[in-house]
Amino acid sequence: MFTLHKTDSSTKARLGTLKTDHGEIPTPIFMPVGTVGSVKAVNQTDLTEKVNAKIILGNTYHLYLRPGNPIIKEAGGLHKFMSWNGPILTDSGGYQIFSLSEMRDLNENGAVFKSHLDGSEHLFTPENVVETQRILGSDIMMILDECPPYPAEYDYVKNSMELTHRWAKRGREAFLNTKPLYGHSQMQFGIVQGGTYEDLRIASSEFMSSLDFEGLAIGGLSVGEPSDLMYEVTDYNTDHLPAEKPRYLMGVGTPSNLLNCIALGVDMFDCVMPTRNARNGMIFTRHGKINLRNAKWKNHHQPFDEDFPSELCTQYSMSYMHHLFKSNEILGLELASKHNLTFYLWLMEQAREKIKNDEFNDWYKEMADQTDQKI
């Protein structure tokens, strides 16, 4: 259940609330990615208390392969399995089938793929990914889609989009004909495809809107195209989405990407970047990006930004952080991961506040440029 509170007067930025049975999600929001049922290097208590996460993401492909549906079902769903009582969104596994699994046979029925873990063969269909996500019990489930690479020819993208549309119809029917398993309700989001072709994006937006999903995602972006092109596509894409449904831009992105896409009318984001980069010693701050492995931090005996509310910023010196990464200490991964997620969630909170106070347009470009700097 989505409530749109306000649309910004100078940009297309929106302020909203998405209600789930596991809690309310203020939008715009960023969703930390918990691939196999754990947001990497962050425990569930800290996710709530330190990172301030309002919803996290689980990957259907990974969880289906391990621990597998029977274990998740026995546990009573993903929330109970991983001991996370907040909202969860699960993807359909489509993206991972095409990017991670070893082989595939894509046909009208679905996609046959080999597990990257043990080579075993599996079939995902529009119907059985709904079933798997019923078992996961996610608050928001995604339809099965095909995500074409970038660049791709018009005809390829068009055919792929049409397959995604036929799958979307079957997926929506499967959703409407089944019920949640654990007493809490579930939503289903459609996924707009169409690559970087405006007419296809418009057609796909209109088709997906017609199926009355609880929300709509913009898929197939952040797959290698330049940022400006991503913004261009997002811009015309959101123009063709219904105002009353939440909009989720999948797999995006840098802090700057998020701010620019909020201005283009996006409500929800997910990306592995904050946690993956953290594990490589890269942290995002409101003053720019920092490589903790850089020798310049060796003698910096203060925290980087004591006014910023992350453990890393308030409690540990940059010299110590540098030392942890040079020494390959696990604590470095934890502190940097929590910091980056705290920063992403803080940025979303700031954005909501600025939209509320009609200050978004003055604020976001400068902040976006600042966060892109290298320190």
Next chain:
Amino acid sequence: MFTLHKTDSSTKARLGTLKTDHGEIPTPIFMPVGTVGSVKAVNQTDLTEKVNAKIILGNTYHLYLRPGNPIIKEAGGLHKFMSWNGPILTDSGGYQIFSLSEMRDLNENGAVFKSHLDGSEHLFTPENVVETQRILGSDIMMILDECPPYPAEYDYVKNSMELTHRWAKRGREAFLNTKPLYGHSQMQFGIVQGGTYEDLRIASSEFMSSLDFEGLAIGGLSVGEPSDLMYEVTDYNTDHLPAEKPRYLMGVGTPSNLLNCIALGVDMFDCVMPTRNARNGMIFTRHGKINLRNAKWKNHHQPFDEDFPSELCTQYSMSYMHHLFKSNEILGLELASKHNLTFYLWLMEQAREKIKNDEFNDWYKEMADQTDQKI
């Protein structure tokens, strides 16, 4: 400053308090090992709030090589560098020189060794390890000793012990002739050697006691000898140590080892086992040892021991813990490490309570046997 409150009537177990400028340490106590300035996979806040650590250990050899004395000195000592405001004990680096570094030349003056990091050559002497530990600012520093392997011939152990004695005298003088750098006081502990030879252990105990260190360590055990022999040596060793000084058994051990050695009059312990085993998926519980990777936990959808006050035990199911280790998730390392340390600290708290209430002798053998079981 050590205060002995009580000695058990049936065993040699002791109840005491060791005061440092960073806080009081109730004994018997276990000290988590923070090798390079981080207790592996545990953040400093959780060390205090969840693990209940009262004192941690830092390794002089590792910290001297990286980040190095100049960085630690600039930071204002190890407490400030790593943002840990509780007591710290640092070893002298002796053990690591002999076990980790690539080459060595051991002579009367000290030990020449090559760094395991970059092959650079360094010299540790009884005097300069005091200087390094002044820079570290540890609440308790250790003297430089030579730690012979097990088994070793009598003559080798005797000569090695005599060298350690001459080094101890020089180290104590260096300590008494220098001052702390950061406004808090430091203590120095001597280290008894003598291998598994009773006459040497007695001679070494008497010699070390004569130098009036603030505490005395039993070194050279837990180097491969059987547990029963370790207990035998510890037993006659503590008989020759002054009652009014704290006794620290270095590098020991399993929960069962700790309980048995408390009964033999030991006050302080350190060991990498709880954290190292945790990273391999092995957890210690009051009911025995558990391998989280074992398939038997796959379908165990409850926490293992909900009455035990660790995050792992109260918040996460065994099925989820199994999944985290099978999936090589960092969260598994964190939760298991915190659990094992919480267990070790809980065991010490129980031991203190039992000594206080004259229940130690009835309790410790059964608990020791229980913790040795494989579940």
